[in-house]
Amino acid sequence: MNKDLRLNLIKAFEKGLRYDGRKLDQFREISVETGVIKTAEGSARVKIGETEVIVGIKTEVSKPYPDAPDKGTIMVGAELYPLSSPDFDPGPPSIESIELARVIDRGIRESHALDFKKLCIEKGEQSWIICIDICPINNNGNLFDAASLGAIAALKNARFPEFDGTNIDYKKLTDVPFPLSREPIEVTVLKIGKFLIVDPLPEEEASADARLTVATTEDGKLCAMQKGGDSPLAVEDIKTMVELAMDKTKELRSFLGGN
């Protein structure tokens, strides 16, 4: 880590400024576009500043797990493509990509946003598996929030394909949407020195002491969290970070709209 960069960032924070002129609790410009992938059952392209992520949804039918014979499930995959950043290497999934996928998975799974029972077609025999894949095109920081927003936008956009009991016809989508009852959105807060910021740039991510990702549903309930970074966090800090994250979630939610 570059110590001078960190010192300069902190010096600017003291004046309430960021590397790119933003305020500490200010997001970059956000855009959400849905239905961008014709081959997917649902999709979304999220841009936060220069960061761009595509989230696509595919469905499969298979036997339910023996311990949950009346439920379908979700599978979240994330790959940090070396196309999207000079810092990502080709090869098997890195721990960062696994963490990203698992944090997004928890936000959706633990908020019971999707009714897994409604994903069951025939008890003990057939159920839907919903595969949510997160694909960064350009990583200019804050993949977590972009991926989370994209996952929900894609789930809202998705429609089941036609299924005749044995085969899925991916070319024909029905007009049946997914059983999505809540919309958990994640916001990540970073701590650098004594300052808290949202929507970090890669330089800020590299200089951060600690990170807290908080998933919140629209009724203001927390549904998943993940602390990252090497430094410990004081309880007081965590309280402020959770409040800041919950506050910012409302802002992100406004980009979801109907569908």
Place this chain on the structure above:
Amino acid sequence: MTYKREGRKNDEPRKIIAKAGVIPRADGSGYFKIGNTEAYAAVYGPRNLFPKFKQDPKKGILRCNYNMMPFSGMGNRVRPGANRRSKEISMVTEKALAPVLDLGDYPNSVVDVFIELPQTDAGSRCAGICAASIALADAGLTMKDLVCSIAIGSINDTLLVDLDYDEEAYEGSVADIPLAVIPRTGELTLLQMDGVVDKDNLFKAFELGKKAIKIIYEVQKNALKDKYKQEASIKTGKAEDKSSAVKKEESDESKTASKEGQK
């Protein structure tokens, strides 16, 4: 029974959109969409190459990686990670692009090209090569030309440019011939074929591809020019003067291009 194509002419490719500089974090990047097949390409480098034994002390090497996103297939989810198909396509992509590149100035280093496909509808390796070619030029590497790529198909002995998935899956005698061409010399850098075609039709296919290659070449060049038009207008602040000047230049060039075409 001869095959009759609906909606476009036999020598007409699908609608093409190309952009340069779509991935700001990369050293160069390109985007190429033909019909519903969409490819992103990013270039990183020349940069250090490890492991060291792979280095070439005489020149830099080109390394390509082709990958389909999990939701990009027409049917089931594509499992992430490399497979035999993607490895082969990566290799032929490398061979298709290397002949136009001069990496003599960069010994012991590597130029990485990453190609990602968010959605595909046949012709994905060709779209990947076209995007990668834009990305290499955008990265400012020494090149003698762009590379243009298109697939020529044959359905029941009718030659067609740029088959889509439904045409490839047509029940009958289908052949598919992906080509990559250096437009300036007309040389081929990629040639594959599957299916059954007689010799005369194969030779005709090369001729048929020329028109599509020309269209692709123009679209690629315009994509690169557009990027610098934008950059120029941001830098100078005199957006209108600058862009109109570039436009004039461009229209001059397109005039000469069309004159050349007439010859």
